[in-house]
Amino acid sequence: MYQVKTFNAIAKSGLETFSDDFKINQSDDPDAYLIRSVNLLQEKFPESLKTIVRCGVGYNNVPLDKATEQGIAVFNTPGSNANAVKELVISLMIATARNLFAANQYSNIHSEADISQRTEKDKTKFNGTELAGKRLAVIGLGNVGSRVANAALALGMKVIGYDPFLSSNAAWRIDNQVKRANSIRRAVKNADFVTVHVPKNQDTIGLISTTELTAMKDQAVLFNYSRIGIVDNKAVLKAIQEGKISHYCTDFGEPIIADQKNITITPHIGGSTLEAESNGAVQGADTVMNYLESGDTTNSVNLPNMKVPFEAPYRVTVIHKNVPNMVGQIATKMADREINIENMSNAAKGSTAYTVVDVNSIDGENGQNLIRSLNKIPEVHRVRIIEHQ
Numbered sequence: 001m002y003q004v005k006t007f008n009a010i011a012k013s014g015l016e017t018f019s020d021d022f023k024i025n026q027s028d029d030p031d032a033y034l035i036r037s038v039n040l041l042q043e044k045f046p047e048s049l050k051t052i053v054r055c056g057v058g059y060n061n062v063p064l065d066k067a068t069e070q071g072i073a074v075f076n077t078p079g080s081n082a083n084a085v086k087e088l089v090i091s092l093m094i095a096t097a098r099n100l101f102a103a104n105q106y107s108n109i110h111s112e113a114d115i116s117q118r119t120e121k122d123k124t125k126f127n128g129t130e131l132a133g134k135r136l137a138v139i140g141l142g143n144v145g146s147r148v149a150n151a152a153l154a155l156g157m158k159v160i161g162y163d164p165f166l167s168s169n170a171a172w173r174i175d176n177q178v179k180r181a182n183s184i185r186r187a188v189k190n191a192d193f194v195t196v197h198v199p200k201n202q203d204t205i206g207l208i209s210t211t212e213l214t215a216m217k218d219q220a221v222l223f224n225y226s227r228i229g230i231v232d233n234k235a236v237l238k239a240i241q242e243g244k245i246s247h248y249c250t251d252f253g254e255p256i257i258a259d260q261k262n263i264t265i266t267p268h269i270g271g272s273t274l275e276a277e278s279n280g281a282v283q284g285a286d287t288v289m290n291y292l293e294s295g296d297t298t299n300s301v302n303l304p305n306m307k308v309p310f311e312a313p314y315r316v317t318v319i320h321k322n323v324p325n326m327v328g329q330i331a332t333k334m335a336d337r338e339i340n341i342e343n344m345s346n347a348a349k350g351s352t353a354y355t356v357v358d359v360n361s362i363d364g365e366n367g368q369n370l371i372r373s374l375n376k377i378p379e380v381h382r383v384r385i386i387e388h389q
């Protein structure tokens, strides 16, 4: 029986996905954490913990190096909430183009019983523009960015994208009418709307700051539905106050931008739809089960992604440093115990590697001895023996 500890609100459909071999509880010795945005950066992980699965996309709340060092596989659920973010960003583009926030405020502050005369006189103050024919720059063309780009094209916009690390899967999704820029500055130049959809990491903090804001078209509208810090809010506030940017919409509030004219803040609800939360939870539950029951690392963000058909009665998995002679040492330790290897696979991601060995037989005591002996190799982070279900 595997123990799964949940953090945040995980959709019921996901919790119901688990088979009877998984128990959802608040155990002190969980095999898995199923999380959303909970901040685990200072968390002390229990020794029992083998995997952390983030239902959703951004995993900047998980200390990847610490997890890897402790042999914990970390996963996310790519694409599970991309449509939800796309729809919110498109709705905000329309809302800003049509001055909906100011128009709503105006219409709500009059106490007259019949305000029709006044509104007919004043309504020109809220004249808007249409998205069709306008130019949108999309920074980051992954699951969210590609969908925003395609939807904007369908609304008649001209779209230019920037993503130097575009995966082939994402590239297939992008309409060929989306133009490619080779720098952020080129992408944002002449754009009426700029939206950012990149992960938060050392390279993307401050990705949009004074230089990029200066390069933007006067009166451009900017969206940050990625993470706090990717857009430099201090620089944006200045650009808003100087009239350079006409509106800024973000999912991540902080005091410096609170209660400011032409800044709209939503409370991190980009992925908060019934559909997206259910997608993430179901995908997350499947990921926990697959990893614990087969060692499958598809969608891991700290281990190489490996999906090896499990065709033998037992599987030994080893998470280790990516250094020479690890496969040799693992094979030797198995041979020392007369364990015959049926199939062996190895792959690396940066400084970490993963080795999967399928064997026909490994009795309990021999297995425990093997685990102890492999754990003595200093570069080994975690060894598991999984019995085929």
Ligand SMILES: NC(=O)c1ccc[n+]([C@@H]2O[C@H](COP(=O)([O-])OP(=O)(O)OC[C@H]3O[C@@H](n4cnc5c(N)ncnc54)[C@H](O)[C@@H]3O)[C@@H](O)[C@H]2O)c1
Pocket (backbone or CB within 6 Å): 057, 058, 059, 078, 079, 081, 082, 085, 139, 140, 141, 142, 143, 144, 145, 162, 163, 164, 165, 166, 167, 170, 197, 198, 199, 200, 203, 204, 207, 225, 226, 227, 251, 268, 269, 270, 271, 272
């Ligand atoms: N507001 C929300 O509720 C919400 C919901 C989903 C995702 N997000 C955030 O949005 C981010 C993007 O989500 P996604 O599903 O599209 O992720 P994704 O991994 O599918 O796509 C991210 C894209 O960014 C690109 N990229 C990375 N660094 C870049 C850089 N320096 N310049 C340009 N492009 C760069 C990558 O190549 C990739 O194509 C997530 O990491 C998460 O932080 C927020």
Ligand SMILES: O=C(O)[C@H](O)COP(=O)(O)O
Pocket (backbone or CB within 6 Å): 036, 037, 055, 056, 057, 058, 059, 081, 268, 270, 271, 272
């Ligand atoms: O990165 C994500 O998937 C989003 O920011 C959603 O976060 P949430 O699961 O906390 O709503």
